Amino acid sequence: xxxxxxxxxxxxxxxxxxxxxxxxxxxxxxxxxxxxxxxxxxxxxxxxxxxx
Amino acid sequence: xxxxxxxxxxxxxxxxxxxxxxxxxxxxxxxxxxxxxxxxxxxxxxxxxxxxxxxxxxxxxxxxxxxxxxxxxxxxxxxxxxxxxxxxxxxxxxxxxxxxxxxxxxxxxxxxxxxxxxxxxxxxxxxxxxxxxxxxxxxxxxxxxxxxxxxxxxxxxxxxxxxxxxxxxxxxxxxxxxxxxxxxxxxxxxxxxxxxxxx
Numbered sequence: 001x002x003x004x005x006x007x008x009x010x011x012x013x014x015x016x017x018x019x020x021x022x023x024x025x026x027x028x029x030x031x032x033x034x035x036x037x038x039x040x041x042x043x044x045x046x047x048x049x050x051x052x
Numbered sequence: 053x054x055x056x057x058x059x060x061x062x063x064x065x066x067x068x069x070x071x072x073x074x075x076x077x078x079x080x081x082x083x084x085x086x087x088x089x090x091x092x093x094x095x096x097x098x099x100x101x102x103x104x105x106x107x108x109x110x111x112x113x114x115x116x117x118x119x120x121x122x123x124x125x126x127x128x129x130x131x132x133x134x135x136x137x138x139x140x141x142x143x144x145x146x147x148x149x150x151x152x153x154x155x156x157x158x159x160x161x162x163x164x165x166x167x168x169x170x171x172x173x174x175x176x177x178x179x180x181x182x183x184x185x186x187x188x189x190x191x192x193x194x195x196x197x198x199x200x201x202x203x204x205x206x207x208x209x210x211x212x213x214x215x216x217x218x219x220x221x222x223x224x225x226x227x228x229x230x231x232x233x234x235x236x237x238x239x240x241x242x243x244x245x246x247x248x249x250x251x
Contacts, residue, residue, distance in 0.1 A: 001232065004178035006239045014172065015208060021153065025108075028135070032162045044161040047070040048105045 053101060057227050060197070063187040064100070071098060071164060072188065075109055078132065078156065078166050079193040085124045088114040090183040092196040092204075093167070097216040099188065099195070100223055104212070107163045108155065112196075114180045115170040118144050132156045135165060175200075199228050203236040206245045214249050221250045 033041050056063035068076070075095060082089050091099075093110030116124075118141070125140040136154045137143040147154045153169035171177045183194040195201070198220060205217035237246050 001182065003235055003239060004174040006175055007173065008241055010173055011175070011207065011240075025155070029107075029162055040160065041162070044157070044163040047074060048107060048164055050070055
């Protein structure tokens with residue numbers, strides 16, 4: 001099996017970009033949650049929290 | 053833990069949690085549509101028993117043309133919806149082709165969701181090409197090879213990532229392709245972190 005070409009600078013950029021996307025997602029989720037009724041958003045949370 | 057491990061295949065039977073069911077429901081649509089993908093996120097460690105939560109499941113999907121993506125979009129939209137865009141053309145052109153991810157959740161929900169993206173680099177392409185098949189209660193899904201997943205988690209370097217890497221390494225050491233594993237440790241420049249946190 002051949003190793004892929006790895007560009008560490010590019011991967012560092014990816015890491016930052018990934019973090020930025022995560023923060024954006026958190027903002028969007030918080031906005032959605034604010035306008036969604038408790039019964040509905042807590043169903044999604046149950047799926048996640050009851051997993052462990 | 054009983055695991056059957058052979059080359060590029062892991063078999064696991066367990067009591068499924070809600071996140072597992074969510075993952076199997078979505079990946080069955082990808083499988084039925086002959087879409088090549090690999091799950092690369094923290095879900096990999098949850099799949100193998102780690103007790104932690106995750107709001108999203110990261111997926112690298114081989115790059116397909118719009119026609120194939122659109123057909124998949126229709127299938128997905130029976131039970132799931134894209135939280136970024138309601139239009140397949142917009143999701144494809146504005147997000148996926150620009151290197152951004154789209155997210156699919158169950159209809160009307162926001163979490164949990166699948167973060168769906170095309171490969172951005174050689175490493176991503178390698179991941180989808182050499183993915184590992186997992187038979188979870190006989191249901192097929194594909195994950196990133198552990199020989200890459202563990203070093204890459206070390207590379208990401210967050211506390212949660214290191215914990216995931218250490219957990220997976222404890223489970224799979226001695227059962228992986230060591231040459232491949234060490235090759236990625238070296239190429240990702242994480243030798244010191246590996247010695248410090250995993251050994």
